[in-house]
Amino acid sequence: MSILPVQFGRSMIFHHHHHQQQQQLMRRRRGRMSITPRASRTQKIMENISVTGEAGGAGGSYSYNTLKRLDQLWSNICLSDTRQPGDVVLDFSGSLSDVDMGNNRMSTFDVLVCGGTLGIFVATALISKGLKVGIVERNLLKGREQEWNISRKELLELVQVGILSEYDIEQATMAKFNPNRCGFEGKGDIWVEDILNLGISPAKLIDSMKIRFTSLGGIIFEGHGVDRIFVYDDRAIRSGKKPDGVCLVVGTCARGFKDNITSDVIFSSSSTKTVGDTKLQYFWEAFPAGSGSMDRTTYMFTYVEAKPGQPKLEELLEDYWDLMPAYQGIDLEELEILRVIYGIFPTFRDRHNAGSPLTTLQEVVLDLDEEDTVE
Numbered sequence: 618m619s620i621l622p623v624q625f626g627r628s629m630i631f632h633h634h635h636h637q638q639q640q641q642l643m644r645r646r647r648g649r650m651s652i653t654p655r656a657s658r659t660q661k662i663m664e665n666i667s668v669t670g671e672a673g674g675a676g677g678s679y680s681y682n683t684l685k686r687l688d689q690l691w692s693n694i695c696l697s698d699t700r701q702p703g704d705v706v707l708d709f710s711g712s713l714s715d716v717d718m719g720n721n722r723m724s725t726f727d728v729l730v731c732g733g734t735l736g737i738f739v740a741t742a743l744i745s746k747g748l749k750v751g752i753v754e755r756n757l758l759k760g761r762e763q764e765w766n767i768s769r770k771e772l773l774e775l776v777q778v779g780i781l782s783e784y785d786i787e788q789a790t791m792a793k794f795n796p797n798r799c800g801f802e803g804k805g806d807i808w809v810e811d812i813l814n815l816g817i818s819p820a821k822l823i824d825s826m827k828i829r830f831t832s833l834g835g836i837i838f839e840g841h842g843v844d845r846i847f848v849y850d851d852r853a854i855r856s857g858k859k860p861d862g863v864c865l866v867v868g869t870c871a872r873g874f875k876d877n878i879t880s881d882v883i884f885s886s887s888s889t890k891t892v893g894d895t896k897l898q899y900f901w902e903a904f905p906a907g908s909g910s911m912d913r914t915t916y917m918f919t920y921v922e923a924k925p926g927q928p929k930l931e932e933l934l935e936d937y938w939d940l941m942p943a944y945q946g947i948d949l950e951e952l953e954i955l956r957v958i959y960g961i962f963p964t965f966r967d968r969h970n971a972g973s974p975l976t977t978l979q980e981v982v983l984d985l986d987e988e989d990t991v992e
């Protein structure tokens with residue numbers, strides 16, 4: 618799109634002495650311009666990849682349309698002064714026992730976990746302690762195709778809690794790699810062992826967790842979004858807050874890397890870069906992927922404030938197509954892009970602070986709405 622005004626300017630100079638012809642040409646060009654806006658490199662690459670099996674959770678959507686929707690959401694966060702979920706959480710001054718719930722099965726749970734990706738691990742831990750637990754997930758409860766990179770030590774904590782077996786871990790492990798680099802451009806590398814050195818299939822791990830959770834009597838409400846929360850017993854619940862900062866991440870899983878034995882836990886190039894109005898420092902991660910010996914996941918991420926003028930994910934991807942090949946020592950043309958991955962992580966300085974959206978509820982009733990949305 619940015620190239621069009623340049624072409625337009627040239628044609629005006631060229632037709633300087635032919636006013637009428639010039640007007641006609643301008644009209645024709647204007648017409649053409651509005652019909653065929655120029656696609657970004659990101660759009661071209663993403664629309665060439667067939668997208669299957671998108672999951673609802675973070676980093677689980679790979680299509681260009683969903684990227685545009687997430688960029689719109691991110692722009693809205695930047696523009697708003699505060700994020701008020703006020704209409705979602707409603708206070709009731711009475712006690713829950715005063716309310717006639719009829720046959721509503723919601724009333725019978727000790728805990729309802731909203732959101733199923735990591736939620737199912739929490740829910741399974743709680744149900745194994747004897748609580749009555751349900752999960753409300755607005756999409757299907759399934760793990761994404763893109764592997765989670767994680768340390769075995771982290772997964773063993775779930776074995777200690779008693780909700781995962783070592784066999785489950787083996788079954789879901791798609792890739793193992795060592796050593797793993799922490800690199801700082803111009804400052805040298807530090808090589809570590811067993812840190813973020815596994816590629817785990819979220820799809821497989823969450824499937825086995827689903828079986829465990831339901832076999833313990835847990836109930837999963839799929840295709841139900843939590844719409845409103847009614848808070849009884851007059852407990853304080855605070856309104857939500859715009860994030861203090863946001864981590865923006867873009868990346869790909871791509872085929873064609875010849876040198877694909879080790880990973881980068883973190884790599885930072887020392888210089889900052891200006892994108893739009895903002896100075897950014899980019900960080901990288903890179904992991905061998907389980908789908909093939911030349912398949913590699915590379916992520917580029919940065920930290921920004923949530924304020925107007927911040928770069929969109931698509932702008933970061935435009936940078937990524939230049940910088941990733943340079944970082945990995947490869948030509949983009951040598952790679953087959955298997956999927957494009959992106960996400961935003963809101964961060965809060967102090968989650969116990971008055972403004973934090975993460976506060977404890979007491980007796981609550983959830984109002985579920987049936988919908989099918991992708992985050």
Ligand SMILES: Cc1cc2nc3c(=O)[nH]c(=O)nc-3n(C[C@H](O)[C@H](O)[C@H](O)COP(=O)(O)OP(=O)(O)OC[C@H]3O[C@@H](n4cnc5c(N)ncnc54)[C@H](O)[C@@H]3O)c2cc1C
Nearest residue numbers: 673674675676732733734735754755765766842843959960
């Ligand atoms: C690009 C990217 C790469 C990542 N890579 C890794 C990695 O390699 N390793 C790793 O450990 N982590 C990784 N992560 C972090 C990732 O966020 C977590 O691993 C995991 O997805 C977090 O799970 P979650 O349950 O907190 O959130 P999510 O995965 O976002 O799941 C939230 C769920 O809640 C549901 N939901 C939302 N709102 C409602 C509602 N109102 N009612 C009902 N349901 C609702 C959503 O549908 C979704 O299923 C990555 C994230 C991104 C964005």
